[in-house]
Amino acid sequence: MPRRFHQLDVFSRQPLKGNPLAVVHAAEGLDERTLAAFARWTNLSETTFLLPPTLAGADYRVRIFTPGGELPFAGHPTLGSCAAWLAAGGVPAQDGMVVQECGVGLVRIRRDATSGAERLAFAAPPLRRSGPLDDALLARIAAGCGLPREAITGHQWVDNGPGWCAVMLRSAAEVLAVKPDWARLGDVKLGLVAPQPAGADTQFEVRAFVPTLGVPEDPVTGSLNAGLAQWLIGAGLAPRAYVAAQGAALGRAGRVHVQHDGQDCWIGGEVAFCIEGTVELPATMGG
Numbered sequence: 001m002p003r004r005f006h007q008l009d010v011f012s013r014q015p016l017k018g019n020p021l022a023v024v025h026a027a028e029g030l031d032e033r034t035l036a037a038f039a040r041w042t043n044l045s046e047t048t049f050l051l052p053p054t055l056a057g058a059d060y061r062v063r064i065f066t067p068g069g070e071l072p073f074a075g076h077p078t079l080g081s082c083a084a085w086l087a088a089g090g091v092p093a094q095d096g097m098v099v100q101e102c103g104v105g106l107v108r109i110r111r112d113a114t115s116g117a118e119r120l121a122f123a124a125p126p127l128r129r130s131g132p133l134d135d136a137l138l139a140r141i142a143a144g145c146g147l148p149r150e151a152i153t154g155h156q157w158v159d160n161g162p163g164w165c166a167v168m169l170r171s172a173a174e175v176l177a178v179k180p181d182w183a184r185l186g187d188v189k190l191g192l193v194a195p196q197p198a199g200a201d202t203q204f205e206v207r208a209f210v211p212t213l214g215v216p217e218d219p220v221t222g223s224l225n226a227g228l229a230q231w232l233i234g235a236g237l238a239p240r241a242y243v244a245a246q247g248a249a250l251g252r253a254g255r256v257h258v259q260h261d262g263q264d265c266w267i268g269g270e271v272a273f274c275i276e277g278t279v280e281l282p283a284t285m286g287g
């Protein structure tokens with residue numbers, strides 16, 4: 001049966017400048033192999049499948065797949081899936097707030113049109129792991145990024161589901177100059193962050209490396225930026241509201257809007273719709 005399909009660009013109001021996402025609506029009846037196979041076929045950093053919720057309070061449920069497997073949570077799929085669900089006629093139970101069910105539980109997404117275009121923002125889920133990185137991991141990261149150890153000015157686990165760790169460098173230029181050695185990084189899911197120079201239109205430059213998920217570098221990464229914001233704001237390294245740039249190394253111009261309201265850390269961005277139609281998928285891929 002044909003199922004409604006969207007392909008969107010997240011963290012950009014301009015198509016082709018953010019992080020693409022494929023969304024399949026009404027994915028009931030599709031088995032695990034079909035979901036994984038379609039995610040490999042789209043070959044995007046993530047593909048999502050919308051389903052009826054199973055938890056009280058949720059408006060919908062989403063399953064998130066990379067070409068390499070399923071994730072319990074990811075940021076740009078959260079915002080893009082919400083935008084697609086709303087575009088398909090979804091009506092949230094709470095005015096101005098959508099509640100998504102995913103592998104980490106319930107995630108709240110608020111709607112804000114004050115920027116001139118609707119901006120969606122999710123409440124960053126709690127970190128599953130925090131604290132400093134050990135010396136062996138830092139040495140591996142430095143070698144994998146071609147950096148001297150002293151170039152790393154800060155480091156932290158910022159894992160909210162995907163397994164992120166992060167290091168801070170001295171400047172945005174250093175972040176953009178990194179040429180990763182994927183073999184040395186191996187299965188490390190790594191975020192790089194550094195402050196922008198004075199006068200820039202954003203406060204931080206971010207990159208995300210996830211080679212074992214079939215996406216060596218992710219263009220714009222909501223989950224990483226959520227973890228980074230919790231670290232940087234909590235440590236007094238960033239203001240309570242800022243904008244991060246990500247994707248420049250890949251020819252993108254992603255913008256991630258961060259705001260801490262004293263209780264929640266909101267990670268927001270705009271969504272551009274690129275493709276709309278239907279997709280025919282087999283219910284099962286067989287053995």
